[in-house]
Amino acid sequence: MILTVTLNTALDITYRTAALTPHATNRVAEVTERPGGKGINVARVLAALGHESVVTGFVGGRTGDALRELLAAEGPGETRPGDAPVTDALVPIAGTTRRTIAVVDETTGDTTQLNEPGPTVTPAEWAAFLTSYEGLAARADAVALCGSLPPGIHVGAYAELVRLARAARRPVLLDTSGEPLRRGIAARPDLVKPNADELAQLTGSREPLRATRDARRRGGRSVVASLGAAGLLAATPDGSWRAAPPTAVRGNPTGAGDSAVAGLLSGLVERLPWPERLARAVALSAATVLAPAAGEFDREAYADLLPRVAVTEQSSQPEQESHAPRQHR
Amino acid sequence: MILTVTLNTALDITYRTAALTPHATNRVAEVTERPGGKGINVARVLAALGHESVVTGFVGGRTGDALRELLAAEGPGETRPGDAPVTDALVPIAGTTRRTIAVVDETTGDTTQLNEPGPTVTPAEWAAFLTSYEGLAARADAVALCGSLPPGIHVGAYAELVRLARAARRPVLLDTSGEPLRRGIAARPDLVKPNADELAQLTGSREPLRATRDARRRGGRSVVASLGAAGLLAATPDGSWRAAPPTAVRGNPTGAGDSAVAGLLSGLVERLPWPERLARAVALSAATVLAPAAGEFDREAYADLLPRVAVTEQSSQPEQESHAPRQHR
Numbered sequence: 001m002i003l004t005v006t007l008n009t010a011l012d013i014t015y016r017t018a019a020l021t022p023h024a025t026n027r028v029a030e031v032t033e034r035p036g037g038k039g040i041n042v043a044r045v046l047a048a049l050g051h052e053s054v055v056t057g058f059v060g061g062r063t064g065d066a067l068r069e070l071l072a073a074e075g076p077g078e079t080r081p082g083d084a085p086v087t088d089a090l091v092p093i094a095g096t097t098r099r100t101i102a103v104v105d106e107t108t109g110d111t112t113q114l115n116e117p118g119p120t121v122t123p124a125e126w127a128a129f130l131t132s133y134e135g136l137a138a139r140a141d142a143v144a145l146c147g148s149l150p151p152g153i154h155v156g157a158y159a160e161l162v163r164l165a166r167a168a169r170r171p172v173l174l175d176t177s178g179e180p181l182r183r184g185i186a187a188r189p190d191l192v193k194p195n196a197d198e199l200a201q202l203t204g205s206r207e208p209l210r211a212t213r214d215a216r217r218r219g220g221r222s223v224v225a226s227l228g229a230a231g232l233l234a235a236t237p238d239g240s241w242r243a244a245p246p247t248a249v250r251g252n253p254t255g256a257g258d259s260a261v262a263g264l265l266s267g268l269v270e271r272l273p274w275p276e277r278l279a280r281a282v283a284l285s286a287a288t289v290l291a292p293a294a295g296e297f298d299r300e301a302y303a304d305l306l307p308r309v310a311v312t313e314q315s316s317q318p319e320q321e322s323h324a325p326r327q328h329r
Numbered sequence: 330m331i332l333t334v335t336l337n338t339a340l341d342i343t344y345r346t347a348a349l350t351p352h353a354t355n356r357v358a359e360v361t362e363r364p365g366g367k368g369i370n371v372a373r374v375l376a377a378l379g380h381e382s383v384v385t386g387f388v389g390g391r392t393g394d395a396l397r398e399l400l401a402a403e404g405p406g407e408t409r410p411g412d413a414p415v416t417d418a419l420v421p422i423a424g425t426t427r428r429t430i431a432v433v434d435e436t437t438g439d440t441t442q443l444n445e446p447g448p449t450v451t452p453a454e455w456a457a458f459l460t461s462y463e464g465l466a467a468r469a470d471a472v473a474l475c476g477s478l479p480p481g482i483h484v485g486a487y488a489e490l491v492r493l494a495r496a497a498r499r500p501v502l503l504d505t506s507g508e509p510l511r512r513g514i515a516a517r518p519d520l521v522k523p524n525a526d527e528l529a530q531l532t533g534s535r536e537p538l539r540a541t542r543d544a545r546r547r548g549g550r551s552v553v554a555s556l557g558a559a560g561l562l563a564a565t566p567d568g569s570w571r572a573a574p575p576t577a578v579r580g581n582p583t584g585a586g587d588s589a590v591a592g593l594l595s596g597l598v599e600r601l602p603w604p605e606r607l608a609r610a611v612a613l614s615a616a617t618v619l620a621p622a623a624g625e626f627d628r629e630a631y632a633d634l635l636p637r638v639a640v641t642e643q644s645s646q647p648e649q650e651s652h653a654p655r656q657h658r
Contacts, residue, residue, distance in 0.1 A: 024442070025444060116344070
């Protein structure tokens with residue numbers, strides 16, 4: 001079982017409109033709702049890959065009830081016969097789960113995103129979560145910590161969750177940004193998956209190889225940076241690799257990073273060599289961009305792309321520029 | 330008791346954002362929710378004027394539950410000590426009450442509105458509503474039929490409700506648009522309150538006095554047209570009047586028409602002479618534009634404006650242009 005943690009879950013709502021006109025009244029043609037938040041997206045992809053998962057985090061209010069109901073309806077069944085189960089271990093809170101609204105303009109295909117602030121989590125609710133988390137982590141083959149922190153949670157929360165997973169000798173992946181990432185990486189997670197912006201914010205460098213290796217020095221045992229259409233760049237104890245899709249794909253990138261996390265986690269649990277993990281993560285990510293529904297992946301595209309991902313090993317020597325005086329920040 | 334009918338109720342959500350950027354991710358700073366739909370807005374203003382009201386229409390799903398809970402919390406109490414009660418007589422349906430989202434851009438003050446489609450109402454649900462409506466209308470001092478029709482309701486629905494109210498000898502006001510207005514007015518409601526656009530769509534004329542009198546010939550016993558900042562124009566069996574606020578007011582016009590309806594209804598039930606009804610409706614409408622929260626009215630501004638509304642009688646003779654050959658459409 002893989003445990004995914006989503007502290008700031010969301011009810012993801014998609015509105016389709018003929019065209020979004022600011023400062024006017026817009027009729028919404030179609031409304032769809034889905035359980036959301038990065039860890040929940042990761043679990044959905046893990047299920048499709050045949051990996052049983054448990055989702056935890058916080059949930060509350062009417063939107064929280066809707067999220068749980070939709071999550072229960074998503075499991076293996078008529079529409080997803082081959083999927084592994086996703087078990088709901090979300091912790092109830094007094095606050096109300098946030099909504100995110102994606103307004104898709106059908107004329108341009110562009111999306112305008114409106115994200116509500118998350119509910120404030122109380123110290124007692126955080127304590128209840130920690131108790132539940134320790135029990136779940138002890139049973140997990142791997143743990144993924146995903147997304148932003150809701151109000152009320154201390155900024156070192158991910159560092160605390162990384163340390164608890166490590167104490168239980170469970171591999172732990174961290175996918176967050178800003179100060180929670182900076183503190184979390186110092187607690188020595190097994191894997192961090194920043195995107196280019198998050199990596200630059202963490203390390204101060206926009207040069208991916210240098211920044212990825214810098215992130216390793218900050219505490220990440222392995223660092224896999226997602227570089228958008230360019231694929232992934234991995235720096236690990238076993239070596240460094242770039243993995244790129246055979247062709248650039250165009251579509252909706254929502255959830256592509258979460259699919260990459262699911263690819264990396266499943267590869268870790270299956271003890272695949274790094275090049276295979278990376279190929280899977282890149283193919284899943286590209287197949288997510290190609291899928292018509294945001295955050296889903298196109299299974300046929302995935303099967304087609306997987307053998308065609310190019311994985312190239314990078315020099316295992318320190319990067320060239322290390323001969324020049326290195327700037328420490 | 331005044332009965333207000335809102336067939337297409339809504340959970341009105343307001344998002345405050347620093348600035349709404351289309352095709353980007355926008356953080357919502359503040360979320361507020363309120364029971365919405367025109368008849369519910371009318372009842373809220375009636376309550377503030379001391380008139381007991383009953384709201385009916387359809388409600389369903391989680392958003393419907395939220396609407397009912399907020400409606401129950403709105404009544405007389407600590408925050409609204411002087412208000413009359415608003416009684417919930419909404420009819421439950423299997424569908425889910427729609428949401429409307431008003432995104433207020435705090436930089437420009439402009440609002441972008443996103444309106445979900447309403448739930449489909451089944452024939453059995455419409456039949457259950459009619460039974461409930463007949464009982465409520467028989468006890469009402471006046472009936473107001475407000476807003477759009479949700480999917481599944483026949484286009485002659487308001488005509489049917491007007492006839493039932495007339496059969497029960499209850500005064501009935503109709504505030505809708507398009508084909509439901511065209512059919513509803515033919516059933517001879519006591520009062521219709523179109524705005525300038527609705528009136529032009531109904532009559533084909535943009536000349537307000539001519540169009541208002543045309544609307545009377547179509548079946549409205551009295552017609553009160555709301556002309557935005559210019560106030561109201563009334564054509565009644567007792568004469569025609571214009572009523573205008575002392576100065577043009579600037580602000581958010583959301584709900585101004587509903588406040589005017591509440592002013593007209595309360596004046597009708599209190600048997601005020603037409604000029605007083607119109608002055609009240611104009612002052613309430615302007616005080617709604619001036620209120621910081623959409624759909625509320627500023628009570629101090631109302632008290633200040635009421636004695637200063639200018640009501641002028643229009644010629645009771647047929648309008649000048651009637652001497653020219655009249656075009657019948």
